[in-house]
Amino acid sequence: MRCAAIGAVAIWLATGAASAGEREVASFAGPGTGATRPFTVSGPWEAQFDPENDLVAKLMTADGKLLAVAASQIGGHATYYSPRAGTFYLEIIALSPWRARIVEIVP
Secondary structure, three states, rough: OOOEEEEEEEEEEOOOOOOEEEEEEEEEEEOOOEOOOEEEOOOEEEEEEOHHHHEEEEEEEOOEEEEEEEEEOOOOOOOEEOOEEEEEEEEEEOOOOOOEEEEOOOO
16 A cells, blocks of 8 residues: 555555455545545445545546535545446545545445
C-alpha cells in the first residue's frame, strides 16, 4: 500500500486488502472539504464512508459532471453502491476528518 497527500486529502492505493467478496481499489482520508484523486473500477463497486461528523460526498464523473450524491450523513457509517464501471472521483464536503474506501464487488 502506498500513500500520497494531495492538498488536504490523503490517498492510499491498495492492491486488495478488503473483506471476502471485495477488492479494495483506493482509500481516502481528509481533515475536511476536498476532492479525491480519480479512481477506476471495472464493475460493481461500493464507497464506504466513515466521517467523524457530518459529511456530504458527491460522486463525479472523470470529466467533472455530478453523477450522484453518494452520501449525506450525520456521523456514523454510510455506503453507496454502484453497478457502473468507469473512472470517477469524490467531492467531499465536511467540517471534520473523514475516511472513505472504494471496493469492487467480486463474485
